[in-house]
Amino acid sequence: MQDLTARYGPVLAVRGVSLKVAEGEIVALLGANGAGKTTTLACIAGLHQSRTGQIRFDGQDVSRLSPERVLRRGISLTPEGRRLFSTLTVQENLLLGGAARGRRSRNDYDALLALFPILRERLHLPAALLSGGEQQQLAIARSLMSKPRLLLLDEPTLGLAPRLVRLVLDLIGRLREERGLSVLLVDQNVHQALELCDRAYLMRTGQIEAAGSPDELRRSREVQAAYMGVV
Amino acid sequence: MTQLIQELVNGVSLGSTYALLALGLAMVFSILGLINFAHGELVTIGGYTMWTLFNHGFPWPAVLVLTLAGTTLAAVAMERIAFRPLRGASIVTLLITSFAVSFFIQVALQIFVSAEPQGIGVPNWTDTVWHMGDVSLPAVKVVTFAVTIAAVVLLAVFLRRTLLGVAMRAAAEDFDAVRLMGVRANVVVVAAFAISGLLAGVAAVLFFTSAPGVDSGVGTPLVINAFIGVILGGLGNLYGAVLGGFVLGLATSLLDANLHGTYTQFSQAFALAIVVGILLLRPQGLVGRSEGLT
Numbered sequence: 014m015q016d017l018t019a020r021y022g023p024v025l026a027v028r029g030v031s032l033k034v035a036e037g038e039i040v041a042l043l044g045a046n047g048a049g050k051t052t053t054l055a056c057i058a059g060l061h062q063s064r065t066g067q068i069r070f071d072g073q074d075v076s077r078l079s080p081e082r083v084l085r086r087g088i089s090l091t092p093e094g095r096r097l098f099s100t101l102t103v104q105e106n107l108l109l110g111g112a113a114r115g116r117r118s119r120n121d122y123d124a125l126l127a128l129f130p131i132l133r134e135r136l137h138l139p140a141a142l143l144s145g146g147e148q149q150q151l152a153i154a155r156s157l158m159s160k161p162r163l164l165l166l167d168e169p170t171l172g173l174a175p176r177l178v179r180l181v182l183d184l185i186g187r188l189r190e191e192r193g194l195s196v197l198l199v200d201q202n203v204h205q206a207l208e209l210c211d212r213a214y215l216m217r218t219g220q221i222e223a224a225g226s227p228d229e230l231r232r233s234r235e236v237q238a239a240y241m242g243v244v
Numbered sequence: 245m246t247q248l249i250q251e252l253v254n255g256v257s258l259g260s261t262y263a264l265l266a267l268g269l270a271m272v273f274s275i276l277g278l279i280n281f282a283h284g285e286l287v288t289i290g291g292y293t294m295w296t297l298f299n300h301g302f303p304w305p306a307v308l309v310l311t312l313a314g315t316t317l318a319a320v321a322m323e324r325i326a327f328r329p330l331r332g333a334s335i336v337t338l339l340i341t342s343f344a345v346s347f348f349i350q351v352a353l354q355i356f357v358s359a360e361p362q363g364i365g366v367p368n369w370t371d372t373v374w375h376m377g378d379v380s381l382p383a384v385k386v387v388t389f390a391v392t393i394a395a396v397v398l399l400a401v402f403l404r405r406t407l408l409g410v411a412m413r414a415a416a417e418d419f420d421a422v423r424l425m426g427v428r429a430n431v432v433v434v435a436a437f438a439i440s441g442l443l444a445g446v447a448a449v450l451f452f453t454s455a456p457g458v459d460s461g462v463g464t465p466l467v468i469n470a471f472i473g474v475i476l477g478g479l480g481n482l483y484g485a486v487l488g489g490f491v492l493g494l495a496t497s498l499l500d501a502n503l504h505g506t507y508t509q510f511s512q513a514f515a516l517a518i519v520v521g522i523l524l525l526r527p528q529g530l531v532g533r534s535e536g537l538t
Binding site for chain 1: 407410411413414417418420421422423424425426427428429
């Protein structure tokens with residue numbers, strides 16, 4: 014992704030951001046509230062239309078595509094706040110996740126439920142009745158139904174109990190191991206994100222402020238000042 | 245007693261027409277946030293289609309199929325030409341546009357088709373009346389009710405059992421999230437309009453089989469009553485819309501029959517007073533607003 018700029022009316026939420034995710038890599042996008050992380054993901058997914066710059070995936074320009082086309086290219090966003098269809102059942106949410114692939118997604122359905130045993134028990138419940146952790150698993154499972162090669166995860170652990178945070182993070186790691194999935198992860202919890210990722214970017218007021226391996230970032234003054242309570 | 249049953253039969257039949265239209269209005273509103281006042285013109289277009297086809301000697305089954313196809317296509321064309329360029333516009337913009345579409349169709353029909361009311365030459369067997377004891381049941385009214393219930397059931401099955409139906413229910417909750425699933429926005433929107441057009445076609449066939457004739461303004465009072473039905477049931481709730489349509493139909497019909505002398509001309513006003521009363525007690529409508537499409 015090159016030189017991405019995005020606006021909300023007159024406000025520049027993202028300014029000249031460039032970043033890269035390699036195949037099978039987990040990359041974290043860190044930063045405080047309002048740093049532009051969510052907007053960056055929304056731009057990649059095609060949800061945010063007011064943007065300039067270029068987004069390339071697999072050598073092809075996807076910068077001007079609608080959300081439905083971006084998904085068909087193999088990029089799936091698990092959005093902030095999960096945005097499950099709360100009146101639909103777990104099963105219906107999952108089937109919609111595979112909508113773009115038609116009947117082929119039915120084959121993956123069982124394999125996917127093996128990854129999320131708790132969802133199998135809840136298939137016919139409305140999504141609104143699931144607990145927070147179950148909802149997050151459903152949101153990720155729904156994204157995976159489209160068989161993406163790049164998963165954009167926006168705050169997947171927000172509001173979860175520590176045990177569930179562990180579960181979700183382990184799951185992300187497993188998905189990379191087992192499926193060769195690339196992940197761009199937005200997280201406010203710097204410690205846990207740095208533990209999981211291969212590389213990370215730190216955003217502040219719409220710009221990339223630091224980038225590198227987890228070790229490099231832990232040592233960098235920006236991260237220490239902002240997140241580790243070291244001055 | 246006989247008298248009362250007779251009035252109930254009339255009310256249910258009238259309510260069926262409102263319910264079918266209310267269902268289409270609620271469907272489009274749930275997904276697009278558009279209150280389509282040009283929905284009534286779909287019924288008018290259905291009426292003129294029937295008039296034209298019967299005049300040219302088409303057999304009854306062909307008229308039925310072509311009228312349903314005509315209103316469905318008209319609804320899809322309405323979306324494509326008038327509403328798609330305004331996707332994402334404010335609810336007020338959409339509302340005013342729907343009035344413009346409504347006037348445009350009415351005036352176009354007056355200029356190019358007929359400025360006079362036209363009688364529709366429906367076959368004589370539609371006048372059949374069944375008798376149950378002292379109660380006379382016009383076949384059209386019984387069929388109208390049965391078809392309406394069947395349409396509601398079919399729609400419910402469609403929304404639950406097909407992927408497109410599930411996507412439409414999801415779109416009523418969160419349109420952008422449905423696009424993130426790779427479902428094309430236009431497919432969902434066109435489906436909503438097509439279904440509303442088909443339901444308007446069913447309403448048109450049933451309505452004009454017993455109505456004296458068709459004129460360019462016939463859709464306006466129908467859509468207003470259907471809209472009242474939608475509000476009465478709870479905006480954006482399909483079952484509520486159906487229920488609201490029936491309640492309004494029954495109220496109008498019972499008042500029509502039981503008001504005497506000069507009061508007769510105010511039956512609509514009394515019906516609206518009842519609606520206001522219900523909404524004062526239940527501002528959310530009879531069934532209540534819903535987030536999704538239920």
